[in-house]
Amino acid sequence: MITFTCDVSQNEFLADGAGEVHAVITVAARDETAAGSGTGTGRPVPGPGETHGETHGDAPGAAEVIILDCSGSMEYPQSKIIEARRAAQAAIDALPDGVAFAVVEGTEQARVVYPERRELVTASAETRAAAGRAVARLRPHGGTAMGRWLRLTAQLMASRPDAIHHAILLTDGQNGESGRALEAALAACQGAFQCDCRGVGADWRVDELRQISTRLLGTVSLLREPAEMADDFRALVAKALARGVADVALRVWTPKGSTTRFLRQVSPEVDDLMPRAVEVNPFTRDHPTGAWAAGIREYHLCVDVPPADVGDERLAARVSLVVGGEVVTQARVRAVWTEDAELSTRIDGVVAHYTGQAELARAVQDGLAARRAGDEVSAVTLLGRAARIAAAADDGAMLDRLGKVVEIDDPVTGAVRLRHEVAKLDEMDLDAGSTLTVPAKR
Incomplete structure (x- = not known):
């Protein structure tokens, strides 16, 4: 409950x-089943101006689709496709009996590699082993059409309408479809499932995966090294399976x-x-x-x-x-x-804090855009503002990310200087992490 x-x-x-x-x-959601063991989250007693309610009954079933980019670029270096297969296997192994699932191969087309039909299959020792064998046969080829991958995933989810639907999308590159085609696919898929997007390497676009994850109520994150995929996939599956209210x-x-x-x-x-x-x-x-x-x-x-x-x-x-x-x-x-x-x-302290957090995200994204456009004055101003807000919020993780793109002379005043040499992965990590926030102090 x-x-x-x-x-x-x-x-x-x-x-x-x-x-x-x-x-x-x-809004706090508290699992009363876990609360007795001290692991619940939320407030046990409503405070002033606060109300509470409960949801009852059995939790809905879960449905998981793993979408793997198998385009030709996944072959270089070869570790990408090897680790992608390993990550898919890790996600499959993390599925308990009874969860509905499928694996989708993404190229310029979308293909269900397991099961070999357009529907979800129930996880069991037998189906997990069969899915692993299908994943092991995946080879890089072709192009990238993310809209088609998402549309096929929505069709698969429709075979289990009462489940909580979640997908993981992994890519190493940029979508080969038009912006209009991707937008149409997102409009068709919105509400059908939630999708967490992961980019590996430095050749994918943060704004493209953010567009997908935002519309489909998921997250976007950078995986610097292919070897990070398996642990990340396990964590995503665990988080998805913990969702008990749809x-x-x-x-x-x-x-x-x-x-x-x-x-x-x-x-x-x-x-x-x-x-x-x-x-x-x-x-x-x-x-x-x-x-x-x-x-x-x-x-x-x-x-x-x-x-x-x-x-x-x-x-x-x-x-x-x-x-x-x-x-x-x-x-x-x-x-x-x-x-x-x-x-x-x-000014209410909580409102002020989160106003600053939203401003920080905009400053980072706009500052990086200015940097890419060669507008150094705007980039310094915006990224300096981001450093100042992060320092005020005691956001050490954001300051660490910023420090790889700019020299931070004084975080309190926002005095920064652009670095002449910035690794692309560091810039992408700052962009992808720009929307993460720290909680307000109360």
Whole structure:
């Protein structure tokens, strides 16, 4: 059984004439089965402004598809295809009996290499061994058409409609399809499965895999060496199998005359939820978040409301967590107008922290783009800003990544200098890791 709690961090006070309301919504999912052993995650007792709810019944089954890039480039060096086969075998071996699965070979076409039909098969000692033999026969050839890989995966998932659907996509190169073809494939696959993307080597595009992972509610990461694949695949499968609640959405209601300026996940990483919004009615939107395991996610909501008179209080938004169409927990975002400047100018610490984390991600991505374009002035300014925000948040991992692209003279002030020689893998690692955040201190 999973218990959800929902809490709000905000400064609800607005100055006379103001109408911009910010809040961070913290949603905690607690596995009550594990809670008794001290391994659960979340808050046992709701706090102020917090509600809680539970989901009951058996957890849905799991479905896993492993998508391996088998294009010709995977042959150079040969360790890539060797380790890709080993990683696929590791993922297959990690599947417990009863999980539905398949392996897809990705070239300029998409082919199910196991089972040899367009449907998922149930994991058992026999099917895992057969899948391993099929994977061992994979050889690099042909081109790269990721949209076709994703469409085939969606067809496979449709054979097990009641399962929690997850895929791993591994590539070492760039998509050979047009941007329009990939976008059409993503539109067709959105909501059909979640997809974690992994790039190995230095010849793939971070923005391309980020586009896929963002639309399909997954993650993107760099694997510097082929030997890293197997452990990473095992971890991805374990994380996917831990998800016991499917089809979770954030439902945001705003009153007449109000509009949602943005809603983005800010922890454990930055993710814009607005493009995936689905209208429930003229005042309400659902924002899909995929399947959940025990853990905490945080969301930054900004709402524009019509200004009211001093002393008035209004409900600026109501945020609900919806599981399988049922509201299980809810939080309220308030707006109170005041003449007290001390109250209205106070910035909530959690909101301030995650505003900075989102700005850091933009600064890194824009700074790297400026660097690639030869605009050194903008690159130094933006990457310096990123260093300053990372230092303020005590984000040592980000400072380490930044330090491989720029010389950081003073992280507190953001004084940096571009490095003349930067390994491409270091630049890609900084780009891919730009959306990872550190939690706010409370």
